[in-house]
Amino acid sequence: MSGQADISAPPGRAARTRPAPAVVLELLKPITWFPPMWAFMCGAVSSGAPLLERWYLVLAGILLAGPLVCGMSQAVNDWFDRHVDAINEPHRPIPSGRMPGRWGLYVAVCWTGVSLAWGGMLGLWGFLATLLGVALAWAYSAPPLRLKANGWWGNLACGLAYESLPWITAAAVLSAAAPSAEVLVIATLYGLGAHGIMTLNDFKAIEGDRRIGIRSLPVQLGPERAARVACWFMAVPQAVVVVLLLAMGAPVHAALVALLLAGQGWAMARMLTDPKKLAPWYNGTGVLQFVLGMLTCGFALRAGAGF
Template structure:
């Protein structure tokens, strides 16, 4: 046995021991080992049916919604600007967000092999070379759509690509630390998308209230991203990715996520009150109140309830975004 083979055998044995100590069963461990063999396999492979799962459509909603909030916050007539709204929503979700997901899957393929071995690259349905072609196609298409809205929007899209690479790829790879990585995603998915929506309609500097809400809800999205990291704790521990649940433990991470989201909404409600938008303030307060008992359930059992809260509790948070966007309309 040569040195390289001996080293690979030792790595596999160490990984097997780590998986078993994390409570991973034998069948799952075999699937992970198979996925790890797939992620760096040479050659080109592209199963068309795997392209959409690689782009993760379930993640498109937040930036699409934030773009729509930015549009609504301007007070402009949506019916007369429907083309910009449609192109902007497509840009924010099926193009730029999908691009960030395919890029992340490339750089995260070895972590995904442990956390989600059924993802397209670990499953061997899409090679890493093919995933880059998909990413590049999405980038170029996104630039064309962004240019059709306004040249400045294409510049913003370019910044979005840089943010995606800073989050997922070397040398920064901000996702290695949940404090920074989650903030970048929150800013990209919520803040940049919101302000792009506002600019696309008015082609001018957004209002101070709109800028403030975009920043506030971006910071609050840090909590949403923390909850999203609960599903990856095993792989993050093994691959030394310092997500918030890994750093603080699951219970403290759940508390932190809830507090950040609540504070963001309270500050946003303060802006509505300052604008004398009392009806929208009341609705936002009710949405926050409904989240509190759900957060208690999350904190009591974070490992089991993180996915549940991300589906239902987060929905109330994003509804509050639109309520606030309506409340600051001129």
């Protein structure tokens, strides 16, 4: 798709030679920065490091996870999705013409370089994690891999990059050592759970994805089956987390995660009655409980729970 002609400005709107700063910020989508920033914070908590003493590393990592790497991934995605966005969301910066010419690509490349430079300031662990995050972002959106073309692989890459990688990175950077096995396992489980969240996020683009040939799970399975698959992806890893917390000697934390999972179960049951309509509602209710469970696990690991 990158070889197709660029989306031009809508008729009657004067062409711009460069985007306004507000449009660049819109392309980076600040609303999407929360999940990786939250995951980094959970990783920082789980590291056991004195956070007040190392506040500068926490702040630098949160900026890396959100405005930089996540913002960069949004710019990359919007550039390579500009034709499907012209169908699904024509108001976005590139298809609307407010991000003229190839400026969307320029922003993506520039922000990639800034992210790598910033990650390098966090030491070897920070740079390697940033390199992996950047690689996943480009592989997700750009040919020839374009992982998002298949919802099974694309959502997996996205979930791991948004939840697992920032968590593991924070634990490594704050402790200046390889993360513990407990951190690796729990962070990975929450990344797998985020696969379901990404599936629900695809509901808003079903028509355009179908026309362009992106095989998201709602396109492949239909909204009802895709919603059920999403629920299983979200619920099973958290159930495993509850079992692991019990095995690690953290029954109070396990009970809290179980209660949050029960709340998600109620929200899932309601969402499944009309997935296309209620998927956005679930993102404001069930996902909140999902991320609170992440932080609960961070405190369990900080308290010294282990296998």
